[in-house]
Amino acid sequence: MSRMILSTSCLLAAAQCISTDETRYYLAGVSVQKHPEKGAMLVATDGHRMIVVHDQYAIVPERPMIVSLNWKAKELKVTPKDIGNRVLIVEVPEKRTSTPMMAQIMSVALDHADQYESDGLVKGALIVEEIDGTFPDWTRVVPWKTFDLQACTANVAFDPRYIATFSTAFSFLSFASDNTLVLRSGATGDPFIVTDPSVMNAFGILMPKRGGGMSAPLWLAHKAPPPPKEDTPEAA
Known part of the structure; x- marks a missing residue:
């Protein structure tokens, strides 16, 4: 078993874009992928919209997971401000499992970022389940050229x-x-x-706002897929 620690704010933000289509069950959760440098990438999509969140302080298993939640912010009767500096902690088996996992929401000690305590904000059982499926390669959907402000036709x-x-x-x-x-x-x-x-x-x-342009976030740590190779005619 290994401990997975996720920012509750990041997790709930990503969960806004999960799919409710039962035929696309693998989109009914948040994809949790270890970031190559620090933390984790939380990704969710319903096929119409997608959100990518970098949880830079997350601790996650090496293997990617799709996690499903049995709760939402409204059901917890807390606001995003209440969630604040809190994390979700769950013990994760080394291999994929269909067994529901009990989770806790803990408060982070202000003077020790790696110490957690229960403050009674959330009561009741919190269940995290792992979805048995493969999350699509979300990097193929990103319009990488749009991050290039010089190449962007409209910003x-x-x-x-x-x-x-x-x-x-x-x-x-x-x-x-x-x-x-x-x-x-x-x-x-x-x-x-x-x-x-x-x-x-x-x-x-x-009326549009002034500015607002951005380049690709440094934490993205991904590059645009290379363009397809063109066949060159052989010399006569």
């Missing part, structure tokens, strides 16, 4: 609170089961028109 930043405002507003005007926001702009610096294809009687205007 626009928005306040996420404003995006959420339009989503909520259009939901009052639409009978669609799932809404889609479409953002369009004619030229760099122009305001964006925000529409929902299912809403014919409203549109929004959204």
Whole structure:
């Protein structure tokens, strides 16, 4: 057995993108992969969106895992601020197992980063299960060129609170089961028109924020896949 220690904040953040599609069971959890330099990469996707979180202080097994949680922040009745400086600790067997694993959420001692104590914030059993499957190679989905600001044709930043405002507003005007926001702009610096294809009687205007560009994070520790080799004609 080995001890796995994950930041609860990082784990819950990644869990926002797990899939609920039963036919894609291997996406119903968070992929935990040992980072080549420090900590772990927590990755989750439902096929439409993906999140990659670097938990730099994580301690994880050498083998990759897909972990499923039986709890969410709402069920724990705690807020992201409550989670704060806490970690999830679970004993993990050396080989993949179908046996549910009991976990604990512990508080990190302020003066000792490697010492933990229970403060009673979370009560009840927390179960972590390992999903028997293979998580897809998420690095193939990353649009690596977009991290290159010089090669990027459009680099626009928005306040996420404003995006959420339009989503909520259009939901009052639409009978669609799932809404889609479409953002369009004619030229760099122009305001964006925000529409929902299912809403014919409203549109929004959204001003982009200045800046917001970023290069590939240093912790990513991955490189873009090499381009496919082109066949060269043989010399006559």
